[in-house]
Amino acid sequence: MLKDICLNITPGSFFFLKGASGAGKSSLLKLIYLDHAATNGDVFILGKNTKLISRQERAAIKQEIGIVFQESLLLNHLSVFDNVALPLRFQNRPDKEIKEYVYELLHWVGLGGYVDSFPPTLSGGQQQRVAIARSVISHPKILIADEPTGNVDDQIAVRLINLFEELNKTGTTVIIATHNEQLMEDFGYPKLVLSNSQIKLESQSRQIISEVRA
Amino acid sequence: MMYKKVHYDLPFNNDSNSKYMPIILGFLTTLCCLSIALVSSINHMTKNWESEIDQKYTFEIQFPIDTSKNKIESLKEQLSSIIQSSEDISSYEIIPSTELIKYISPWLGDTTEFSELPLPILVNLNFRSEKSPMNTTLIDQLSEHNISGFFHDYAAWSSSIFSFTHQLVLGIGIVMVAVFVITSVLIIYITNSSLTTHLPIIKFMHCIGADDRYIVQQFQKYTNKLALIGGLLGLFFSAICLIIFHFTTKNIESIFFPQLYFSLPFLLYLLLTPMVMILISQYTTKVNINLHLKKLF
Numbered sequence: 001m002l003k004d005i006c007l008n009i010t011p012g013s014f015f016f017l018k019g020a021s022g023a024g025k026s027s028l029l030k031l032i033y034l035d036h037a038a039t040n041g042d043v044f045i046l047g048k049n050t051k052l053i054s055r056q057e058r059a060a061i062k063q064e065i066g067i068v069f070q071e072s073l074l075l076n077h078l079s080v081f082d083n084v085a086l087p088l089r090f091q092n093r094p095d096k097e098i099k100e101y102v103y104e105l106l107h108w109v110g111l112g113g114y115v116d117s118f119p120p121t122l123s124g125g126q127q128q129r130v131a132i133a134r135s136v137i138s139h140p141k142i143l144i145a146d147e148p149t150g151n152v153d154d155q156i157a158v159r160l161i162n163l164f165e166e167l168n169k170t171g172t173t174v175i176i177a178t179h180n181e182q183l184m185e186d187f188g189y190p191k192l193v194l195s196n197s198q199i200k201l202e203s204q205s206r207q208i209i210s211e212v213r214a
Numbered sequence: 215m216m217y218k219k220v221h222y223d224l225p226f227n228n229d230s231n232s233k234y235m236p237i238i239l240g241f242l243t244t245l246c247c248l249s250i251a252l253v254s255s256i257n258h259m260t261k262n263w264e265s266e267i268d269q270k271y272t273f274e275i276q277f278p279i280d281t282s283k284n285k286i287e288s289l290k291e292q293l294s295s296i297i298q299s300s301e302d303i304s305s306y307e308i309i310p311s312t313e314l315i316k317y318i319s320p321w322l323g324d325t326t327e328f329s330e331l332p333l334p335i336l337v338n339l340n341f342r343s344e345k346s347p348m349n350t351t352l353i354d355q356l357s358e359h360n361i362s363g364f365f366h367d368y369a370a371w372s373s374s375i376f377s378f379t380h381q382l383v384l385g386i387g388i389v390m391v392a393v394f395v396i397t398s399v400l401i402i403y404i405t406n407s408s409l410t411t412h413l414p415i416i417k418f419m420h421c422i423g424a425d426d427r428y429i430v431q432q433f434q435k436y437t438n439k440l441a442l443i444g445g446l447l448g449l450f451f452s453a454i455c456l457i458i459f460h461f462t463t464k465n466i467e468s469i470f471f472p473q474l475y476f477s478l479p480f481l482l483y484l485l486l487t488p489m490v491m492i493l494i495s496q497y498t499t500k501v502n503i504n505l506h507l508k509k510l511f
Contacts, residue, residue, distance in 0.1 A: 033421070035421055055425070055426060055508075056425060059420075059423060059424070059425030059426070060425075062420075062421070062422065062423040063423035065423070067421065067422060073418060075223070075225075075415060075418075077225040077228075078223065082221070082223070086223060086419070086422065086424075087422060087423055089223065089428070090419075090422075090423045090424045090425065090428050091423075092428075134422070135422075138423075
């Protein structure tokens with residue numbers, strides 16, 4: 001449970017979210033990607049109060065948020081192509097455009113040769129890269145990753161963070177929840193720490209995170 | 215035109231509940247098509263009756279027991295000349311005795327001596343106007359010549375027959391409405407069970423940005439396919455049924471037994487039945503899934 005949290009995130013920032021299990025990392029992320037609603041207080045995402053938006057607006061905001069989970073959560077009955085194409089299909093984009101973007105993205109994550117494969121035939125790392133491709137294909141304004149490196153080895157974990165950095169350079173705000181201290185140290189981005197239902201900024205950088213108040 | 219396979223993001227092909235749905239929908243479509251065929255044929259039959267008996271009357275002179283055959287013939291001639299001179303009659307036919315015998319022979323049997331029977335004189339009359347025969351000059355002319363008889367009016371008979379056929383058509387209409395309602399109920403059942411089966415995937419899709427419209431479209435694509443297959447199957451089976459019916463009843467001579475007939479609008483209704491099934495499935499799916507999604511999320 002989260003209490004008395006005031007957090008204002010500047011667009012285009014990149015930071016890690018850390019905290020012990022049960023500290024509320026996932027709850028905070030769910031509030032941001034609108035999977036949960038706050039019982040008290042207001043949550044503004046992309047300038048809109050999530051309590052006052054319609055179902056249609058909620059879906060539109062969700063389309064601006066890319067999510068990567070610890071488990072890759074791919075749909076096993078769909079090919080790699082169709083899994084990655086999902087967010088563009090939600091936006092009713094033309095087939096030609098979808099094909100072009102999906103091929104481009106799959107090459108970007110190094111899976112150009114797996115277009116017609118199905119998720120169960122891929123390794124954990126490959127599945128996670130497919131999930132990343134899916135989460136960024138619509139060029140989201142916010143990318144949320146909840147323990148994205150939890151099920152992959154260190155080498156792949158570094159590669160995944162590199163992909164997030166590339167995306168961040170194009171203006172996407174990236175929030176990564178992780179337990180991996182080494183990874184956080186290696187990349188050196190600011191850390192938001194959740195502890196006892198409170199939040200604090202460990203690496204002070206007002207340019208990136210304009211305000212954190214517990 | 216290239217065939218493009220329908221793409222589903224939800225694994226509908228694994229739904230066991232919808233396995234027999236095209237067959238059930240096919241049966242319902244067949245019922246609907248046969249109802250349309252029946253309505254079309256009954257309509258045609260009643261229109262035929264209407265045109266045949268409109269302004270038609272039969273004038274009957276009862277057989278006078280002490281009248282000789284020659285006198286009957288002269289009476290017929292006299293009657294014929296009176297009718298011909300009447301301005302109210304457009305056409306007439308004195309029914310020959312041989313024809314009358316044909317009508318009564320099935321009841322009296324072949325051994326009856328028909329020539330000895332006191333057969334009435336029957337004349338079919340077609341009146342020009344919609345006047346009742348009693349208001350025409352024909353009555354006066356017949357009285358002048360001391361010819362008495364009475365008119366058989368078909369109006370009462372036709373009115374009860376038409377009332378019966380209208381009730382029949384209404385009954386068929388109720389069957390068709392029932393077919394549409396059952397189709398809707400089946401679609402609701404299918405979409406509900408499919409929604410329960412695929413709920414985790416739908417939740418996930420919602421989470422990554424799918425709006426209600428997209429989820430509804432996915433279900434609509436699937437139920438439309440089921441309805442289309444069912445509709446075409448039904449059309450095919452009803453065509454077979456109608457062909458069999460046509461050839462079986464071809465040789466039955468009965469004015470009460472409707473022969474198959476399709477006017478252009480009815481033929482169009484018949485061909486549009488699969489489309490109606492698709493529209494019902496599309497609308498039912500949309501309303502049902504939207505309601506459930508609003509309750510779920």
